[in-house]
Amino acid sequence: xxxxxxxxxxxxxxxxxxxxxxxxxxxxxxxxxxxxxxxxxxxxxxxxxxxxxxxxxxxxxxxxxxxxxxxxxxxxxxxxxxxxxxxxxxxxxxxxxxxxxxxxxxxxxxxxxxxxxxxxx
Numbered sequence: 001x002x003x004x005x006x007x008x009x010x011x012x013x014x015x016x017x018x019x020x021x022x023x024x025x026x027x028x029x030x031x032x033x034x035x036x037x038x039x040x041x042x043x044x045x046x047x048x049x050x051x052x053x054x055x056x057x058x059x060x061x062x063x064x065x066x067x068x069x070x071x072x073x074x075x076x077x078x079x080x081x082x083x084x085x086x087x088x089x090x091x092x093x094x095x096x097x098x099x100x101x102x103x104x105x106x107x108x109x110x111x112x113x114x115x116x117x118x119x120x121x
Contacts, residue, residue, distance in 0.1 A: 024063035056085035
C-alpha cells in the first residue's frame with residue numbers, strides 16, 4: 001500500500017504549483033551545514049503527513065524566494081513518509097531522471113528513494 005505522502009505528492013504530478021522557497025540555491029542547511037545547489041521549499045497550506053507543508057525541490061540554480069512551475073516527479077523516500085515534489089520552470093522542456101538524481105544528491109541518498117512519475121490514484 002502506498003504511503004500517505006506518496007498519495008498526496010503524486011496527486012500534484014503535471015500540475016502547476018506555487019512554491020515558497022525557504023532555502024534558496026546557495027544557502028546552507030540550518031542544522032546539517034550542507035549547501036543547497038537548487039531551491040528548496042514547500043507548498044503553503046498543503047499539509048503533509050510529517051506535520052509540515054508538502055516539500056518541493058525547485059530545480060534551478062538561481063536563488064529565489066518564490067517560484068511557480070510544473071511538478072514533473074516526486075522523490076519517494078523509502079525511510080520516512082516525507083516525499084518531495086520535483087518542480088521545474090514552466091518554460092523548461094523537461095528533465096530526465098539522471099539529472100534529477102544529480103541535482104538532489106546533496107540531500108537524497110542513492111538507493112533510499114525512487115523517482116515517481118505517475119499518479120498512484
